[in-house]
Amino acid sequence: MNVSEIQIAETRRPDHDIETLFPNRWSPRAMSGEAVSEEELHRLFEAARWAPSSFNEQPWRFFWARRGTEHWSLFEGFLNPYNQVWASRAGALLVVASKKTFSHNGKPNPVHGFDAGAAWVSLALQATAMGLVTHGMAGIHYDQIPQALGLGDELAVHCMVAVGRPGDIESLPEKLRDNEKPSGRRTVDEISHEGPL
Numbered sequence: 001m002n003v004s005e006i007q008i009a010e011t012r013r014p015d016h017d018i019e020t021l022f023p024n025r026w027s028p029r030a031m032s033g034e035a036v037s038e039e040e041l042h043r044l045f046e047a048a049r050w051a052p053s054s055f056n057e058q059p060w061r062f063f064w065a066r067r068g069t070e071h072w073s074l075f076e077g078f079l080n081p082y083n084q085v086w087a088s089r090a091g092a093l094l095v096v097a098s099k100k101t102f103s104h105n106g107k108p109n110p111v112h113g114f115d116a117g118a119a120w121v122s123l124a125l126q127a128t129a130m131g132l133v134t135h136g137m138a139g140i141h142y143d144q145i146p147q148a149l150g151l152g153d154e155l156a157v158h159c160m161v162a163v164g165r166p167g168d169i170e171s172l173p174e175k176l177r178d179n180e181k182p183s184g185r186r187t188v189d190e191i192s193h194e195g196p197l
Helices: 038-049 072-077 081-087 112-129 145-149
Strands: 060-066 092-099 133-137 155-164
Touching: 038 060, 038 112, 060 072, 060 112, 072 092, 081 133, 081 155, 092 112, 112 133, 112 155, 145 155
Parallel strands: none
Antiparallel strands: 060 092, 092 155, 133 155
């Protein structure tokens, strides 16, 4: 079964009226192994660049490698063994980082990670609209990435993202197949409060 054939509505029924793009975005691991084009990646980054940010700093930075290109093995090596098992079939691998200081005054930007998260969500939603899948990963070698990519101390690494085309669930190791379905969500009442707790 292909991940695009899974019935999102079974586990993702919004309690309030929202755009279907939101519940249709999820994080599958089954990817086809086909490359993602540079043009497709640029469309994802274009969506990310319109995310909101403090002082319009736009602190997010995306570093990437496409399957079959010279930097692929370097980026694949940033993944821990668990993620390498399935993310090796992605069409592209991204590193999400952000600039820790404001450009206008050099002072620390306390929300650089928050703003980078907004950009990542924009990218993920654009991918969903394009029929691509994305999966963010914290299981990476954070200690290796800054030096390998020449980031210095200015940039903080947040995560990596696998981008690809939907793949066959049978391509996953058996232990990962049972979880290959869209997850539910907490209720609005669980995540929001009017006034103090």
